[in-house]
Amino acid sequence: MKLEEKTIDYKKVLTTIYHNVVSEENKGAIATYIPELAKVDADNFGVCLLTMNNEQFGVGNWQTKFSIQSISKVLSLSLAYQIFGDEIWKRVDVEPSGTPFNSLVQLESDFGIPRNPFMNSGAMVICDMLVSHYENPKEDFLAAVRELCKSSDISYSEAVAKSEASVGYRNKALCNFIKSFGNIKNEPEEVLGFYFHMCSIEMSCQELSQVFMYLANPNFTTSTGDNVLNLSKTKRINAIMQTCGFYDESGEFSFRVGLPGKSGVGGGIVAVYPGKYCIAAWSPKLNEKGNSYRGMKFLEAFTTETEESIF
Template sequence: MKSYHEIIETTYKEVKKTKDKGKIATYIPELGNVSSDNFGASISTIDDKTFGVGNCDEKFSIQSISKILTLTLAYKLEGEKLWERVDVEPSGNPFNSLQQLDADKGKPRNPFINAGAIVICDVLVSRLENPKEDFLKFCREVADNDTINYCEKVAQSEKETGFRNFALCNFIKSFDNIKNDVDKVLDFYFYTCSLEMSCKELSETFLYLTEDNFSTCKGNRVLSKSEAKRVNAIMLTCGFYDESGEFAFRVGLPGKSGVGGGIIAIHPNEYCIAVWSPKLNPKGNSYKGMLFLEKFTSATTSSIF
């Protein structure tokens, strides 16, 4: 694993001094308060070793990265019939488009666009007794880390300004693909998005999507191998909104970004890597995060292609 360490350090230094062309997300007011200088990365390998650089221990709002966790729990609970409610196709449209949802009669293209993640949250609201508590418990077990928590302020901030998500959820409900009360589903959704984790916690958590036996450190199975591979496949084709093709092309790993500036990526046979830099490119993905991962997989020739 030494070479990964070295390459991470070299890449980190190189990207750190690159001019950041991105812009911090401000549409959720609370996110605008984060210092844009933050930059950290962490790798966890399938032998359960973790190595981090920069602000790798600082917690940040993981935002859409949480969509992997909600998907994982819903998939675990529903099995393959989950796909009757949400598809597995790239959307090819900006992440909050309503037009496609209309053409597809309320079935979201995939679980990683907002529409799809909201349907996943609806599934969980139906399945879990106390959705917020139960989901948090699940996250903590997968992460083997009881400090993981929601950020109330961010959740409230999104609730007060998330008119597009209210529009989406009501629109999907008009097609009868939301079974619970809109306010209840979105309350849960906004909380899941507000989860805070550090790069180290992220790279350790998502090891369950690698050949690390697909289980938590307590040995509880998270997903079957086949299910984990399918989640990876969806991440590869859909994890970066309408820049998913670009990420596959430049980085070559399944991954998922969040508007908080975090990205995680999976090398199924070897490692999970997480990176955080708050400024986003025009497509809504971390500018330095993508650059870092591109340079890292080039240097390690660890694209899956």
């Protein structure tokens, strides 16, 4: 909430908070349920801020690639929204769930309609739409993401995708469960194959801040000169991130950080201040709710210090 613009020295603020956070204990635990993810060094910690004026500030391991995991769900949702428009809301809702990201409970009472596109179930329904639409789902999706980033140096990690597939029984359960309600159109194996690949995309904080700029900058265009989404659709994606982006800690993130954002179990977080900037943070240790411990801490300090939040 701000009345008059003040000039913030972002570089200084980033550096100061970074050192404060680093000087404190690095709590939490790395996600180990995907064996391949468990191999990452727990002390990695990077942040990158990209402003509307195209100024970029990085600190720590901001150029190291990591598994973006659920952050990719914002990309698939945006592409599906671009392709299918408001039709997608017939198959997935936009309400916070009040339950963990991989819960099956509500699906049963909601007859296979996921509460929102950022729960695993909702993301699978979105993946199912893309699988139906794309000729070569994996290749076409990756091409679209590279286009957003204006970089061809973005890829899936086959090792991570394979690792997750080998232990992803709960996701298999979810996908088959939704299929039993008819809300998955393709075969679960195919949808899951795409889903596990999507989650395995690797990016650095630098790349994430570039890719997600389309949610912060209404003038953002791809190389073809087109918007990714119009203003109204962009607003809606941001609104869903605000209410549903952090699983059952979405209220807490909104409360403490006050920006729309999305986290992944790889320890990444992206947040946007519409009209101002996009910021990405990464630190692999997660709190109890599955969100980056240091990432949350950094972002709370950042919006508190700058007194910039959408609220």
